[in-house]
Amino acid sequence: xxxxxxxxxxxPDGGKGLARxxxxxxxxxxxxxxxxxxxxxxxGMKEPAHLALHPFGQIPTYEKGDLALFExxxxxxHIAERHAGLLPDDANARARAITWMFAALNTVEPPILELxxxxxxxxxxxxxxxxxxxxxxxxxxxxxxxxxxxxxxxWLDGGFSAGDLMMVSVLLRLKSSGILNEYPNLAAYVTRGxxxxxxxxxxxAQLAVYIGKPPSG
Amino acid sequence: xxxxxxxxxxxPDGGKGLARxxxxxxxxxxxxxxxxxxxxxxxGMKEPAHLALHPFGQIPTYEKGDLALFExxxxxxHIAERHAGLLPDDANARARAITWMFAALNTVEPPILELxxxxxxxxxxxxxxxxxxxxxxxxxxxxxxxxxxxxxxxWLDGGFSAGDLMMVSVLLRLKSSGILNEYPNLAAYVTRGxxxxxxxxxxxAQLAVYIGKPPSG
Numbered sequence: 001x002x003x004x005x006x007x008x009x010x011x012p013d014g015g016k017g018l019a020r021x022x023x024x025x026x027x028x029x030x031x032x033x034x035x036x037x038x039x040x041x042x043x044g045m046k047e048p049a050h051l052a053l054h055p056f057g058q059i060p061t062y063e064k065g066d067l068a069l070f071e072x073x074x075x076x077x078h079i080a081e082r083h084a085g086l087l088p089d090d091a092n093a094r095a096r097a098i099t100w101m102f103a104a105l106n107t108v109e110p111p112i113l114e115l116x117x118x119x120x121x122x123x124x125x126x127x128x129x130x131x132x133x134x135x136x137x138x139x140x141x142x143x144x145x146x147x148x149x150x151x152x153x154x155w156l157d158g159g160f161s162a163g164d165l166m167m168v169s170v171l172l173r174l175k176s177s178g179i180l181n182e183y184p185n186l187a188a189y190v191t192r193g194x195x196x197x198x199x200x201x202x203x204x205a206q207l208a209v210y211i212g213k214p215p216s217g
Numbered sequence: 218x219x220x221x222x223x224x225x226x227x228x229p230d231g232g233k234g235l236a237r238x239x240x241x242x243x244x245x246x247x248x249x250x251x252x253x254x255x256x257x258x259x260x261g262m263k264e265p266a267h268l269a270l271h272p273f274g275q276i277p278t279y280e281k282g283d284l285a286l287f288e289x290x291x292x293x294x295h296i297a298e299r300h301a302g303l304l305p306d307d308a309n310a311r312a313r314a315i316t317w318m319f320a321a322l323n324t325v326e327p328p329i330l331e332l333x334x335x336x337x338x339x340x341x342x343x344x345x346x347x348x349x350x351x352x353x354x355x356x357x358x359x360x361x362x363x364x365x366x367x368x369x370x371x372w373l374d375g376g377f378s379a380g381d382l383m384m385v386s387v388l389l390r391l392k393s394s395g396i397l398n399e400y401p402n403l404a405a406y407v408t409r410g411x412x413x414x415x416x417x418x419x420x421x422a423q424l425a426v427y428i429g430k431p432p433s434g
Contacts, residue, residue, distance in 0.1 A: 055366035056324050056359065067309045073319035078312050092284045095295050102290035105323040107273050110330050117331070122351065127344030134339065142273065149272035 001065045002036055003028065005075075006050075007209065008059055009039040015210035017203045020072045021060040023169045025205055027076045027162065029198035031083035039209065073105045076162055086162040093158060100156045100163025108146065109170045111138040115177065139179055147183040154192060168193030218282045219253055220245065222292075223267075224426060225276055226256040232427035234420045237289045238277040240386045242422055244293045244379065246415035248300035256426065290322045293379055303379040310375060317373045317380025325363065326387045328355040332394065356396055364400040371409060385410030 005028075007021035021037070028035050044050055045057045053061045054070040061068065062075040069075050077098065080086035087094045118135045122128055146167075150156060155164045171190050174180045180187050193199055222245075224238035238254070245252050261267055262274045270278045271287040278285065279292040286292050294315065297303035304311045335352045339345055363384075367373060372381045388407050391397045397404050410416055 051362075051365075056320070056362050058324075067312060069312055069316050071316045071319040071323065073323055074312070074316035077315065077319075095284060095286055095291070098294065099286050099288045099291035102288040102294075102322065103273070105319065106288065106290055106326065107275075109323065110327045113327050114331060114334070117355070122348075125344070125348070127342070127348060131339075131342070131344060138334070145268075145273050148268075 003033060004036045004038055004063045006038050006040050006053070006059045006061045007206065009041045009044070011206070011210055015207040017206055018173055019059065019206065020169075022202055022206050023072045023166065024060045024062065024075050024079070025202035026165055026169070026199050027079045027086060029201045030165065030196075031079060031085040033079070033083060037205075037209070073101055073166065076166060077101060080162040086165065088158065088161065096157050097161035097163040100161065101166045104163065104166035104170045108142050108167065109173075111135070111142055112170060112173050115139060116173065136177070136179060139174070140182070143179065143183050143186060147186050150185055150189060152185065154189075160196070164189075164193060168199075220250060221253045221255055221280045223255050223257050223270070223276045223278045224423065226258045226261075228423070228427055232424040234423055235390055236276065236423065237386075239419055239423050240289045240383065241277045241279065241292050241296070242419035243382055243386070243416050244296045244303060246418045247382065247413075248296060248302040250296065250300060254422075254426070290318055290383065293383060294318060297379040303382065305375065305378065313374050314378035314380040317378070318383045321380065321383035321387045325359050325384065326390075328352070328359055329387060329390050332356060333390065353394070353396060356391070357399070360396065360400050360403060364403050367402050367406060369402065371406075377413070381406075381410060385416075 005021055005024050008019050011019045013019060025035070040050055040059055045054075045059065050061075051057055053063070053068050056070070058070070060072060060075065061070045062078070063069075069078060076086075087097050115132075115135050118128065118132055122131075155161065156167060157163065168190050171180060171186060172194075175190075180190065194203075222238060222241050225236050228236045230236060242252070257267055257276055262271075262276065267278075268274055270280070270285050273287070275287070277289060277292065278287050279295070280286075286295060293303075304314050332349075332352050335345065335349055339348075372378065373384060374380065385407050388397060388403060389411075392407070397407065411420075
């Protein structure tokens with residue numbers, strides 16, 4: 001059965017890999033599953049056909065046979081549970097890897113989303129300049145704790161897992177802010193993630209949509 | 218093996234059930250698993266012993282035998298996967314219920330957390346009054362989509378699931394704001410969740426910590 005995901009017809013980031021389909025592409029590349037991509041316009045995302053797949057009118061979605069899913073976390077977990085390569089075999093280690101997926105999405109990403117909102121949606125407001133340092137400090141609180149946990153390890157809990165895939169993906173959103181570089185072990189962790197062949201293939205594939213040529217390599 | 222969770226020694230909400238241990242208590246009550254609670258002070262949460270359990274220094278945590286987990290989403294999923302009552306048997310329906318857990322935590326909760334931040338941490342800032350309506354409108358965007366999806370159904374996808382448990386828990390945070398009442402089907406949905414005997418037992422148990430008497434009933 002063919003796996004079909006959706007992605008932006010025109011990505012808000014112009015192919016920097018921050019759109020969430022990259023997370024799903026990365027997971028599929030890690031486990032060696034081929035997939036097809038259906039591009040959706042901003043207008044199309046708000047139309048009934050897409051809303052039936054994704055009630056919040058976003059990308060990515062995941063379709064395989066009669067199963068349709070949305071939410072990146074759920075899609076990546078679904079892929080990780082069905083194919084070897086993203087979750088450890090040991091039951092306890094597996095539960096901990098899933099814990100890191102949730103930590104990435106519900107503890108680390110929310111303050112990072114606030115920064116995106118503060119700059120993209122409120123960047124022209126009179127309070128923007130004074131407020132931004134507060135938003136950034138809330139991100140630093142989380143990064144400090146994450147950095148302390150990671151220490152000198154390569155990955156969050158043993159070998160690379162879906163938890164790392166999600167945490168690296170979330171931290172990548174901070175790249176342009178410079179905040180990540182205040183935590184050298186986290187910056188190195190993200191670089192380690194980006195260096196994975198599966199990430200590179202995913203990145204190239206999403207970029208190819210926007211530059212109109214096939215993925216390199 | 219005993220299940221032990223952690224909760225606030227003194228809850229910031231004084232027992233209104235909004236601390237995240239309520240979500241875990243609710244899940245355990247739905248599947249009929251007994252549990253013990255270890256209370257942690259704000260100071261204790263930042264000490265090495267607790268940080269070893271929860272790198273972000275929060276509650277709840279979950280311990281059973283040699284397994285230790287943090288992150289409410291992960292704990293609830295772990296409970297739901299191991300005991301009947303929170304996930305459907307059908308594989309596709311199961312994946313969709315997990316999708317709603319992630320949707321609650323990564324799509325609906327972030328703007329609601331922003332409102333908490335705006336009122337609790339930035340309520341005294343000069344921009345607070347002018348900014349609050351923007352934050353509230355971002356919540357309304359999500360609620361409107363969620364309300365359209367729910368329609369006249371009782372639960373998000375068939376029978377009550379861990380996805381509903383998490384969505385109702387997230388929406389409960391809006392109760393004091395009045396925003397929820399703008400979407401009557403969502404308000405009724407939350408009331409339906411609160412009416413479940415398992416929720417009531419969980420609520421009473423967390424309240425008993427703060428009023429110093431055993432749970433009612």
